[in-house]
Amino acid sequence: MKVGFIGIGRMGSAIAGRVLAGEHDLVVYNRTPGKTDELARAGARVAASIADACRGREVVVTMLADDPALEEVTLGEAGVRDSLARGAIHMTMGTHGVAAVRALDAAHSAAGQILVAAHPVGRPDVAAAGRLGLIVGGPPDATRRCAPLFEVIGRRTFQTGPEPASATAVKLANNFLLGCALEAMGEAFSLARKYGVETQVLYDLITDGLFAAPAYEVYGKIMVEEAYDQVGFTADLGLKDANLVLAAADLAHLPLPSANVLRDRLLGAVAHGDGARDWAVIAREQARAGGLD
Amino acid sequence: MKVGFIGIGRMGSAIAGRVLAGEHDLVVYNRTPGKTDELARAGARVAASIADACRGREVVVTMLADDPALEEVTLGEAGVRDSLARGAIHMTMGTHGVAAVRALDAAHSAAGQILVAAHPVGRPDVAAAGRLGLIVGGPPDATRRCAPLFEVIGRRTFQTGPEPASATAVKLANNFLLGCALEAMGEAFSLARKYGVETQVLYDLITDGLFAAPAYEVYGKIMVEEAYDQVGFTADLGLKDANLVLAAADLAHLPLPSANVLRDRLLGAVAHGDGARDWAVIAREQARAGGLD
Amino acid sequence: MKVGFIGIGRMGSAIAGRVLAGEHDLVVYNRTPGKTDELARAGARVAASIADACRGREVVVTMLADDPALEEVTLGEAGVRDSLARGAIHMTMGTHGVAAVRALDAAHSAAGQILVAAHPVGRPDVAAAGRLGLIVGGPPDATRRCAPLFEVIGRRTFQTGPEPASATAVKLANNFLLGCALEAMGEAFSLARKYGVETQVLYDLITDGLFAAPAYEVYGKIMVEEAYDQVGFTADLGLKDANLVLAAADLAHLPLPSANVLRDRLLGAVAHGDGARDWAVIAREQARAGGLD
């Protein structure tokens, strides 16, 4: 397929690499130019502008950091909406708010284009191996047209329905579940500590059985070792995600009390100067709340 | 070893069966007599009273339903404390409050006896196979003396420290983590539903990766199928546990906000008539709170 | 009336003084004897025992610190239940749990006695002036018989219904409302501070209008002045009350999320060493949670 790719960070780079490896015709664009060098060497054409990355493409993928970036790149002057052909597909892969995705969907529809949301689950190394899970929402015929890309990018797709925002909601729900697991572990570890138990013991117990899964194994280990400075995903970003999930719930008139707890804990961590640490640091914030620090 | 066993319900029966299979000398007692028949056929002596089940025993195990039962059996007249020899061990295996376990510990110490807490993790079928995890707290020499029993009962022990209540706290923390996983899933499923996504899709996603563990696989399935009438553990019992964990946290001056959320959801489920259903029914209560039912 | 009075602390002393002033025949008892001297000088007979304070009395009032004290004094050997005549009234005035009051009610009923709950609202100086509000629950004919006492003790009665525990629930609800007002003020003050506003300004605003009432005026002032060492009611006692209201709600299968917030904030205050300070100190704990301290 003729593919454009805008937003070449760590994830974007890994995913675009898979597209190339799948022998698709790839044009890439990044605001900061250096990031595209490696893909250029691998055979991608580097576009001079967003418009250039959209021209003549069947699908343009965006992998952007947040809602303002998405809005600027897609709805700004000479942006994706202005540049994409009628009938072409914009595949958004970044984690955004459902309101932003819905606004984008409406804008593309008005322009005769199609929005597909395809949110990856997995880290850059998983992406580079083509082993991502992909949460996919959009009109069935459009998602079918994207199948060749899904095949090279991911290991498995999870189809959420015809509305792109439905995939976004599921992506947010997944991140929310992870945050809740972290918060619950933080609380459980602080309870154990209050009763004189080493956190390693509780960790061994839970990862031995009911919770023998990466969410608990990986993040529980960080908490036990208090290795919050080896950062996978910061508390600041966790807070951003918690706000996105609460906004999605708000829009749908749904109370999510566990998301409140998670958000407040992240806010406390940030207020106490831990925003740039790994978001597992909420275990420390929980301990602080109980006078353990 | 010479072992007494008081409290022959489903779990007690399975564990006592393992003790017998380990060729220990076993005396059993249950308030309701019929429950001991099978163990009697397998070689256990049925005691006529609590005192009878304690006399001459090196270890007396209790597996009782709640704190009042524990208090009555152990501290009541002609109970375990009155009947156990000095230096003998009372091994409590039921899920109790830390305050009750601490009171029991003090009472046994005053009588020259030793309390060990050994809380099983696993269901009766796991117990019957001798595959339980055991959360063990108590004086090191006493827990060492119990090793022959742990070997026949369980697959692995998790040593929490010299205070029996430390094992109780860890057992409660484990149950609490499970409750939080259920609550978070309930919230996540309701969010997905609000965006028109079938719960099965979110289930497939989470059990495919980060959460590929029994806590999510087993209970998530119940939620997707709304099979709340196939009861493993009732909402009423979940509420009892949530209150125990909150009491343990209170005693230790520790806020546990996720436990509040869990407790309130269970209270709501019970208030709406779902107390006797499986505690995964909190997913329905969450949906109700969002106007989805 | 022939009245017995057990529990002569600051409130008990003030209320018993009013009973005497109303020319009732008063016998008083306190575990620590010195506390009754002043009442003796004013004409009360000092009883030698609980039983002595109950003998021949139409009404025995208790004003006790907590549930264990209530249980011991009333249900212990030679306690109120054992000593009071059939048909006589036990009027409990202390703040207790609804479970304790219900158990007491059942015990008295079984002994042919009548329990009335009459919970005072107001401080000792208000009590000494006979200006208390009284929250009264109990069988109508029994509360009618107590009317002469209510007249000398209080300014106004609030009749909650035939069950004594209904008065207890209302007393707890009142204290809970106060705690929530404190918590909300603490949160609002911390928000103002984050935006560079002096707490006095917000205080002036709220007490000028919507919240021109003692709950906000008195406690808001303590928060503005951070005068937490002038103790009216400690955080420790506030925590006890928060637990009582949550237990009452639990028994009734009612989620009370604001009570969770209040309880957690008090737990945090106690964990950080502020348990003996005035419970308005939760404003400081809230500030701490936001990194303001």
Place this chain on the structure above:
Amino acid sequence: MKVGFIGIGRMGSAIAGRVLAGEHDLVVYNRTPGKTDELARAGARVAASIADACRGREVVVTMLADDPALEEVTLGEAGVRDSLARGAIHMTMGTHGVAAVRALDAAHSAAGQILVAAHPVGRPDVAAAGRLGLIVGGPPDATRRCAPLFEVIGRRTFQTGPEPASATAVKLANNFLLGCALEAMGEAFSLARKYGVETQVLYDLITDGLFAAPAYEVYGKIMVEEAYDQVGFTADLGLKDANLVLAAADLAHLPLPSANVLRDRLLGAVAHGDGARDWAVIAREQARAGGLD
């Protein structure tokens, strides 16, 4: 003073009426023209456009419904920013988010204009009587220049500091305190009901003493009478305010757990179809959560 006034709803009309009564030179503008007729009859000039309402004015007041309206009117083409003279003052009186007010402040500063926030406390009838409280934030010399207006509009000003958003934060804190009082009352009433107590009894108790203030008297009465269809302020608007206060806290890295409770209760009310009712309807939503409805 030469005053422009944009946004003539019920509050705007009452406040503009006071400005006229104070013999100031008033130009008014409203998107929907009919609303300005009465003020025209009283002597105001009706402007043809926003620009017309700003031209030659020392102060332009806006009283707008929400952040998008504020943004459009002030930052849109030929809006207030484009039309106001250098050195002139924009006085914003609507309830907005702190982020919106800060953005506006920056925009006016860049244009050499001055933003003052002056948030009214009180209803339209209070406004018509010139008895409003005014929460005022802005540069001291600018707020001094506005004093002649404050004198005719309000009874008293509460000066929060040099940043306009500080007044916004205090306005939000005030509304938040009211919401918390409503939520706490709703919870307390449901507890009373669970124990068979009529809500009127609890209402009488609290308004007799600690809580004898409009917040409790006015809204408590609505709850007792379940008069949710006599709407003063809707649950939908309450939810909007709750989100604004949470956004303000988020921006300042401050957990506000009571705001979470309030927001979730309002979300539940809206989800159950009560969004257009008076926001006291959260008492019904609380009852629903406890199975009382």
